[in-house]
Amino acid sequence: MRTISIRSWVQVCVFAALCLLLPTVVADQYYMSIAVLTMLVIGLCVSWNIAGGFAGMFSFAHTIFIALGAILPALLAIHHGISPWLSMLVAALVSAVAGAAFAWMGNKFQLNVLTFALVTLGFAELTLVMVTGTRSLGGSAGLSIPGQLSIGGLVFDTPSKTYYLVMVCVLVVLIVSVAIRASKFGFYLIALRDNVSAARGIGIPVLKYSAYSMAVSAAFTALFGGLYTQYFLYMDPYRVASPIFMIEIVLFTTLGGLGTIWGPVIGAAVFLPLGEILRAQVGSSVPGLPEILTGFAVILVVSFARTGLVGLLGSLIGSISRLPARRREASGESMTANLDPPERALFPRIEPNSGKE
Amino acid sequence: MDLALQVVVQGLLVGAIYSVIALGMGLVYSISGVLNFAHGDFLVLGLYVVLVASTSYGLDPYITPLITAPVMFALGFLVWRFLLRRVAAGHPIVVAQLTLGIAFILQNGMLLWQGANERRVRSIAEGTVYSVGVVDLELSKLIAFVTASALAGGLFFTLQRTDYGRSIRAIHQNLSAARLMGISVKRVQALTFALAFAITGVAASVFAPLVTFGPFTGFRYTLIVFIVVIVGGMTNFLGILLAGLVIGVTEAAGSVYLPATYGTAMPYIAFILIILLLPNGLLGRRS
Numbered sequence: 001m002r003t004i005s006i007r008s009w010v011q012v013c014v015f016a017a018l019c020l021l022l023p024t025v026v027a028d029q030y031y032m033s034i035a036v037l038t039m040l041v042i043g044l045c046v047s048w049n050i051a052g053g054f055a056g057m058f059s060f061a062h063t064i065f066i067a068l069g070a071i072l073p074a075l076l077a078i079h080h081g082i083s084p085w086l087s088m089l090v091a092a093l094v095s096a097v098a099g100a101a102f103a104w105m106g107n108k109f110q111l112n113v114l115t116f117a118l119v120t121l122g123f124a125e126l127t128l129v130m131v132t133g134t135r136s137l138g139g140s141a142g143l144s145i146p147g148q149l150s151i152g153g154l155v156f157d158t159p160s161k162t163y164y165l166v167m168v169c170v171l172v173v174l175i176v177s178v179a180i181r182a183s184k185f186g187f188y189l190i191a192l193r194d195n196v197s198a199a200r201g202i203g204i205p206v207l208k209y210s211a212y213s214m215a216v217s218a219a220f221t222a223l224f225g226g227l228y229t230q231y232f233l234y235m236d237p238y239r240v241a242s243p244i245f246m247i248e249i250v251l252f253t254t255l256g257g258l259g260t261i262w263g264p265v266i267g268a269a270v271f272l273p274l275g276e277i278l279r280a281q282v283g284s285s286v287p288g289l290p291e292i293l294t295g296f297a298v299i300l301v302v303s304f305a306r307t308g309l310v311g312l313l314g315s316l317i318g319s320i321s322r323l324p325a326r327r328r329e330a331s332g333e334s335m336t337a338n339l340d341p342p343e344r345a346l347f348p349r350i351e352p353n354s355g356k357e
Numbered sequence: 358m359d360l361a362l363q364v365v366v367q368g369l370l371v372g373a374i375y376s377v378i379a380l381g382m383g384l385v386y387s388i389s390g391v392l393n394f395a396h397g398d399f400l401v402l403g404l405y406v407v408l409v410a411s412t413s414y415g416l417d418p419y420i421t422p423l424i425t426a427p428v429m430f431a432l433g434f435l436v437w438r439f440l441l442r443r444v445a446a447g448h449p450i451v452v453a454q455l456t457l458g459i460a461f462i463l464q465n466g467m468l469l470w471q472g473a474n475e476r477r478v479r480s481i482a483e484g485t486v487y488s489v490g491v492v493d494l495e496l497s498k499l500i501a502f503v504t505a506s507a508l509a510g511g512l513f514f515t516l517q518r519t520d521y522g523r524s525i526r527a528i529h530q531n532l533s534a535a536r537l538m539g540i541s542v543k544r545v546q547a548l549t550f551a552l553a554f555a556i557t558g559v560a561a562s563v564f565a566p567l568v569t570f571g572p573f574t575g576f577r578y579t580l581i582v583f584i585v586v587i588v589g590g591m592t593n594f595l596g597i598l599l600a601g602l603v604i605g606v607t608e609a610a611g612s613v614y615l616p617a618t619y620g621t622a623m624p625y626i627a628f629i630l631i632i633l634l635l636p637n638g639l640l641g642r643r644s
Contacts, residue, residue, distance in 0.1 A: 058450060105633070109632075109633050109636055110636060111632075111636060113450075114392070114449065114587075115587060115632060115636060117450075118583060118584070118587055118628075118632075119628075119629055119632060119633070121580070122584070122625040122626075122628050122629045123625075123629065125580065125622065125625045126622050126625050126626065126629075129618050129619060129621055129622040129625075130619075130622075132618055133616070133617070133618030133619055244576075247457070250454075251454055251457060254450065254451060254454050255454070258448075258450070258451070286469065287465075287468060287469065287473075288464075288465030288466070288468035288469045288572075289465070289469070291461050291462075291464070291465040292461065292462050292465045292466060292469075294458075294461055295458040295459065295460070295461030295462035295465070296458070296462065297458075298454060298455065298457065298458030298461065299440065299455055299458040299459065299462075302444060302451055302452070302454055302455040302458065303440075303443060303444055303455065306444070306447055306448075306451065
């Protein structure tokens with residue numbers, strides 16, 4: 001039962017149009033490279049959001065999937081000359097299985113959101129230690145990618161060309177995300193997120209759907225991890241295998257709006273270029289200042305936009321486009337009632353004393 | 358066998374510090390539901406204060422609790438009152454993100470203030486080692502252990518025997534009921550936050566001679582303290598105390614028995630194993 005609303009299609013088309021227009025406005029390859037980086041991170045955020053936002057599987061294990069997508073193609077290309085596309089596909093499949101395994105673990109041990117998050121963070125830390133400690137995986141120096149990405153005769157050697165490639169991938173994962181959200185699958189995931197016990201009580205197969213969401217999320221994450229590495233032509237373990245990168249992705253997604261479709265997009269699109277440009281302008285003269293400003297921005301957004309930038313934008317748009325709103329207010333509907341879905345407070349509190357499930 | 362004993366003893370000594378810092382975090386969590394992702398960075402801030410006191414003013418680290426405790430106390434109050442109190446009732450992960458923002462600011466602020474190099478603090482106790490049987494005990498670690506134990510003991514006494522401590526437990530058990538009983542929740546929360554930070558400050562003073570630190574080492578400590586709190590059962594203070602010791606020993610064991618980089622992974626492995634087997638922590642949830 002897939003009913004993607006016209007509204008969602010319009011949003012996706014508008015986004016696609018904006019993305020297509022961007023290169024025409026931005027000629028400088030330096031800014032294009034920031035655009036590529038932003039696209040890559042948008043892709044990672046949207047992918048993570050499928051598990052973390054929709055299904056409430058707050059996972060830092062995605063570091064492992066990024067690392068898989070980064071390292072496997074690199075190794076196979078270096079030692080066996082295998083095309084990165086094929087190995088990225090393999091990495092995506094392996095990640096899907098690994099993602100499902102994490103979902104199984106969460107289910108088997110009845111882990112609540114916080115514990116699941118921290119256990120996966122533990123795994124993420126382990127990943128970094130394993131990768132930097134193992135020479136054949138690159139050690140702390142990383143791996144150098146032998147060749148540029150190419151499809152047929154087209155070589156992606158400039159930021160502009162890579163931008164279009166990544167943009168297509170982002171659109172794919174976005175459409176998947178929209179489709180999931182509008183479908184029964186998506187409903188089940190939201191149910192899992194809001195109250196696992198109740199979902200189980202209704203008869204939703206918890207393990208199956210949490211595994212599916214992790215699998216889909218993991219596969220796309222691996223894909224973007226691969227694209228990220230192939231673009232930079234260098235596998236940097238302190239980036240792709242680092243929980244810090246993961247924390248940034250989660251941060252962008254949360255600031256944008258956890259569990260919404262456009263939250264991860266807006267979060268990444270706003271904060272990543274901000275950070276990069278700040279770093280370029282100020283970072284060399286005053287080291288650390290960009291990050292301090294980012295920290296302040298985080299505090300501001302969390303303090304004043306509790307449901308993320310999407311929620312903030314939504315209420316802004318709502319208040320502008322519905323000026324004769326007296327009737328609506330009288331009938332008790334909120335300003336943002338027409339946003340699909342109604343963005344209430346997203347998660348239940350983590351009860352400190354509950355035995356959980 | 359000698360080596361194993363040495364490892365256990367070292368682990369216990371350092372683990373006590375972890376326990377005390379984790380107790381601070383556990384206190385904060387039980388009183389307000391806030392997961393302070395910046396806790397390790399506040400610890401490192403304390404370490405830097407000790408460093409500055411030591412290098413610029415010639416004060417020995419063991420005198421600095423007189424400085425770090427009040428400074429951290431005030432800081433804790435300010436952070437709670439003006440940054441966290443508004444959002445504490447929201448989604449825990451979102452609140453944690455705010456503390457992450459604080460962490461960014463702290464880390465890079467310290468980078469600006471003191472530079473990126475790893476620093477060490479000298480102390481009177483440096484170099485003094487006692488030999489008890491087959492075990493070597495460094496004086497600095499001993500002092501740290503004794504201080505941590507005293508702090509923990511003081512905390513437990515406060516929680517069990519004083520009205521203030523009882524009000525903390527009451528708020529933790531049922532906030533609305535506590536309010537109805539006439540407890541000024543606002544005041545207790547602010548005071549507890551400040552107290553937790555002050556404890557961390559004192560811990561920083563005795564911890565400083567034991568470690569090298571840089572502006573970004575805070576994250577590592579945040580993770581370790583998180584692990585200790587979770588393994589301890591979130592709000593079970595006795596559990597946290599025990600968990601700190603366990604994690605301390607695992608870390609010591611890891612650094613000795615496993616090759617270099619893998620050794621740092623031991624606490625995480627232990628954490629994963631323990632929490633999968635005992636999801637409610639070592640001693641369960643009840644405080």
